[in-house]
Amino acid sequence: MRGRRLLIVVIVIIAAAVIVFFRTYDGKPGPLPSADEIKAELNEYDSEADAAVVLNNVKLTEQQVFIPFISSQGSYGMGFLKWEKRKWGVARVDMSGRPEVRVTDHSDPSERYVVWNNNPLEKVKAFRFYLIRDRNAGMSNGVYYYVPRVQMEMLVNVTEQPYGAMPFPEEWADFMREDEKLGEAPAASIMDNLFSQSYSRPSTIYVGYLPVYAKDAPQLGSSSKSGDEDTEFLMIMNETDLERPKS
Incomplete structure (x- = not known):
């Protein structure tokens, strides 16, 4: 039984x-x-x-x-x-059809696509996409740190590609991986090494874009977007948000 x-x-x-x-x-x-x-x-x-x-x-x-x-x-x-x-x-x-990032694997920075579907009436000639890390400095757990600014650019001709899904540039993905590793790096002082302590180095990385309009482009209003867990929104940037090499 x-x-x-x-x-x-x-x-x-x-x-x-x-x-x-x-x-x-x-x-x-x-x-x-x-x-x-x-x-x-x-x-x-x-x-x-x-x-x-x-x-x-x-x-x-x-x-x-x-x-x-x-x-x-x-x-x-x-x-x-x-x-x-x-x-x-x-x-x-x-x-809205305006650019955003579609995430296909949250564990891998390279598994992202910048997607868009541009309305020709908006007369956008190109999108300038940017990956930016803001500079920062301070102290964390008794350790001074300095985070230099990084600005990477990718240009997309929208007149040739009115809609698209651009794979996340490998250079950007590699940088995000390295930045994450550096943020978790052990502190440099002898005492910290003796006790195997680590510190957190704050870093802010984001992706934005700047639309390049034709001269006769109409004035456009803002549009709202709502996403899901696989959406990363892009910051709409101005020239004043960017840094250019001094000539």
Whole structure:
């Protein structure tokens, strides 16, 4: 009798494990929905999307796809599809089309894409993207530190690429990794080394962009954006935010 009860318990445990596995296992991504199906899903997810034309589907990873689209009112929006629970679904819709960062792996700085879908009526000629680390100085746990400013630039011609998904520059990702390591580096003093202590060196890194407009570009109002856990917003910058080499 005890053996039979034990067998029943084992069967129940295995059955429960199988159920949990199939509920959480995403499996290999299937084919993408058609353009009409994508439009319907975008509009169902956000009624304000009013998607009328799907411009493209840009694969970011096997499980994530970027969808630039145009609404029936002429707005240039962005949709994001994600393969979860063995099906494709809309993860987010953004109606501004303005640049942002899409994160595909939060543990790796290189697993990011700068995405945009620019409306030609805004007459943007280019986006200048920047990775910036602000300079800083002070003391942490009795150790003086100085953090020099870093400014890296990437230019994208929007007239040639009205929409896009630019992989995060490897130089930027490498810098972010090194900065994180330096922030956790051991203190330099003899006493600190003896006791294997470390200090925290504050560092602020952010990504922003500066739109370069044509001379006859219209005055544009601000637009609001709301994101999800895979969205990193970009700061809209001015020339005064940048540092240029002195001639």
